[in-house]
Amino acid sequence: MKKYNRIKLREGLRSSYWFVPLLITGAxxxxxxxxxxxxSTGKSGVMEKSGLKIYTGGADSALTLLSTIASxxxxxxxxxxxxxxxxxxxxxxxxxxxxLRNFMQDTRFKFVLGTFIATFIYCLxxxxxxxxxxxxxxxxxxxxxxxxxxxxxxxxxxxYFIHHASTSIHAWHIIREISDELESNIxxxxxxxxxxxxxxxxxxxVEEITTGFEQQAYPILATGSGYIRAIDYDRxxxxxxxxxxxxxxxxxxxxxxxxxxxxxxxFPFERGNQKLTKEINQAFILGRERTAFQDVEFxxxxxxxxxxxxxxxxxxxxxxxxxxxxxxxxxxxxxxQRELPSxxxxxxxDQLRLIANPVTFAGLxxxxxxxxxxxxxxxxxxxxxxxxAIAIIAEYTLxxxxxxALLRHANMIRRGSENLFEKLDRxxxxxxxQVVLQGLAKI
Numbered sequence: 001m002k003k004y005n006r007i008k009l010r011e012g013l014r015s016s017y018w019f020v021p022l023l024i025t026g027a028x029x030x031x032x033x034x035x036x037x038x039x040s041t042g043k044s045g046v047m048e049k050s051g052l053k054i055y056t057g058g059a060d061s062a063l064t065l066l067s068t069i070a071s072x073x074x075x076x077x078x079x080x081x082x083x084x085x086x087x088x089x090x091x092x093x094x095x096x097x098x099x100l101r102n103f104m105q106d107t108r109f110k111f112v113l114g115t116f117i118a119t120f121i122y123c124l125x126x127x128x129x130x131x132x133x134x135x136x137x138x139x140x141x142x143x144x145x146x147x148x149x150x151x152x153x154x155x156x157x158x159x160y161f162i163h164h165a166s167t168s169i170h171a172w173h174i175i176r177e178i179s180d181e182l183e184s185n186i187x188x189x190x191x192x193x194x195x196x197x198x199x200x201x202x203x204x205x206v207e208e209i210t211t212g213f214e215q216q217a218y219p220i221l222a223t224g225s226g227y228i229r230a231i232d233y234d235r236x237x238x239x240x241x242x243x244x245x246x247x248x249x250x251x252x253x254x255x256x257x258x259x260x261x262x263x264x265x266x267f268p269f270e271r272g273n274q275k276l277t278k279e280i281n282q283a284f285i286l287g288r289e290r291t292a293f294q295d296v297e298f299x300x301x302x303x304x305x306x307x308x309x310x311x312x313x314x315x316x317x318x319x320x321x322x323x324x325x326x327x328x329x330x331x332x333x334x335x336x337q338r339e340l341p342s343x344x345x346x347x348x349x350d351q352l353r354l355i356a357n358p359v360t361f362a363g364l365x366x367x368x369x370x371x372x373x374x375x376x377x378x379x380x381x382x383x384x385x386x387x388x389a390i391a392i393i394a395e396y397t398l399x400x401x402x403x404x405a406l407l408r409h410a411n412m413i414r415r416g417s418e419n420l421f422e423k424l425d426r427x428x429x430x431x432x433x434q435v436v437l438q439g440l441a442k443i
Contacts, residue, residue, distance in 0.1 A: 020114050032121075036129055059138075091169055119150045122150060183330070186331060190341070217268075219266075220264040222262075223259065228285070229253065230284075235283040240347075245353070249356050297359060308376075311375055321379070333393055343358055361405060370409075391436045397440075406436070
């Protein structure tokens with residue numbers, strides 16, 4: 001469970017706009033005290049004699065220099081923050097509010113903001129140590145030299161920020177970021193065979209146990225409300241083995257649950273109690289929003305949302321929708337090469353302990369194509385690209401069980417074009433449909 005709590009903490013810190021700037025500011029404070037210590041021990045004279053170029057001006061010019069750097073840095077920091085908010089607003093309006101999470105996790109924006117704030121804080125800390133007394137003047141030459149270097153570095157960071165801010169709101173950049181997250185999440189979620197039930201006697205055992213299971217099982221109710229961000233399946237397995245239970249999960253990561261709703265059913269009924277309810281609820285990580293961790297459907301729906309917004313009458317941008325379809329095609333091709341987890345988990349003694357509610361290939365295909373097909377019926381290019389994507393996925397499909405899911409969507413796309421498109425367009429759609437049939441016939 002500690003692993004999932006660390007992941008939840010990591011996701012929270014990645015989505016915050018204060019953590020990275022705070023770390024950089026802390027480093028700047030430590031750097032300021034370190035440099036001032038060097039100056040107070042007379043290291044500046046040694047550096048001058050060694051030929052190193054450091055600040056050689058007086059106290060008045062040092063005050064003016066540091067004041068100029070500090071005032072300019074805080075001004076630019078405010079500008080950076082304003083530009084970031086503008087980028088978030090534009091992205092939310094054009095691509096949907098769900099993509100804000102990707103912007104909030106972009107460390108580059110936070111690094112730029114933290115750099116200017118850190119330079120400002122550094123200059124303030126050095127500025128307070130300068131003394132202009134005629135008898136005991138103190139000018140921290142090394143610290144001022146570092147301040148100049150930080151100012152130069154900040155200018156370079158500003159140039160990088162302008163470039164990154166202008167590219168981060170491009171459709172191709174946002175789609176690529178979501179697609180990369182989706183592919184990595186597929187590799188993580190389906191990296192190992194979660195559960196296994198390939199033997200016939202196990203299937204018979206499941207059929208025997210599940211007969212009347214709903215009436216005989218003890219319902220575990222949720223103690224909180226929110227989206228399931230993660231489930232600690234190992235913890236549930238340990239609970240089931242230690243107490244000799246059979247657990248049937250009603251939900252999977254990404255689903256929304258309400259406090260008091262049925263979370264898990266426990267068999268046999270007489271072993272259910274409040275203590276068990278508390279232990280099982282601790283295996284579920286809840287949050288106010290969905291995240292991509294353990295939830296492949298979330299990233300797929302992000303791409304789908306961008307696609308259907310692009311083909312809406314207000315935007316009318318089928319090329320962005322086609323790009324989303326291409327990335328969905330890549331993800332589903334990757335998925336066909338993975339073994340999806342079985343819902344049945346067995347312990348070392350071949351005893352069924354957990355019946356999960358995993359995702360299925362057919363369900364993910366529905367998530368990827370249903371809404372795009374419905375909203376894109378008027379767009380010939382989108383319809384054709386959907387059929388081409390299904391044909392490509394068919395080439396990678398090795399499981400016959402995936403045949404029906406792909407064929408069903410191809411048939412619905414074909415029927416949807418019969419009364420909407422002109423003759424030439426229908427012929428083009430029919431040609432793509434035949435390619436799909438040829439690819440599925442090879443399975």
